[in-house]
Amino acid sequence: MPRPVWTGAISFGLVTIPIKVVAATEDHSIRFHQYHQSDGGRIRTRKVCEIENREVSQGEIGKGYEISKDTLVAVSDAELREIPLPTAKAIEVAAFVPYDSIEPIRIGEGYYLEPDGKVAAKPYTLLRKALERNAKAAIAKFAWHGRERLGLLRVRGDAIVLHAMRWPDEIRSPTTLAPKEIDLTDEEVDEAVLLIESMTREKRIEGAEWATDRYTQALEEVIHAKAEGRKPPVVEAEEAPGGKVVDILAALEESVQRARENRGESDADVHELKPKKKATAAKKTSAKKVSAKTVKTTTAKAKKTSSKPSRSA
Incomplete structure (x- = not known):
């Protein structure tokens, strides 16, 4: 199990449940480094001050908000920590709603919530079973990295999952994208x-023969072949549908x-x-x-x- 990325508590009504937040997903994408083609040297990103024209260390770097081209307002880490955030160490439940009433487009990355200690085991299980029985989800607010976020608590198996959610004003309207009326019989x-x-399939996505990342598999074969001095395999692409x-x-x-x-x-x-x-x-x-x-x-x-x-x- 990965290390916790955040610790705090779930809070609803007078109930407080100490929890640890751990990643619920893994990224299996293949990542590349940039390198100098002539000699194979790594290309790295350096942080350079535009005025002094020299590389600066992380300790010399601060945060600032650009109001205009010539005006920058500096904000220190201490000032950010002093901003009152009631959700800094708590996931505060604001309401319970039917899970199927939530638009999927608003749901973001997911994290598992793990009960923190024996004292949390009973209220954690109580909340999970209650959500499971009435098919409800909890809408909550929490703060990470100095920003208050909207969250969704739901049940997956025997665990409670926290999803980051987008605020209403972060969702663009699709009205301008809708096609004009089309005649259909x-x-x-x-x-x-x-x-x-x-x-339609009765089974879930897990285990389905089509639920595999063929591109990553093919890319791994190319990398292994080149590392072993072999010619990369040639994969015939499927014929794209024509425009007829x-x-x-x-x-x-x-x-x-x-x-x-x-x-x-x-x-x-x-x-x-x-x-x-x-x-x-x-x-x-x-x-x-x-x-x-x-x-x-x-x-x-x-x-x-x-x-x-x-x-x-």
């Missing part, structure tokens, strides 16, 4: 839903068929779609009534759709 949407169902216009419905049907073959299902598998909601009076005049139907994907149907007029993506 009910049949196209039905096939997309069917494709999602055919690719395709028949969306035909592509969806083919994708459903392939997904079924990968799962060992036969062509004769039948999938029932739920009845659609009744259309409004305005839509009834321009569209056919859609009732509950059974979709059956066969080779014969795929051939039939190929004769339909193509639709632009």
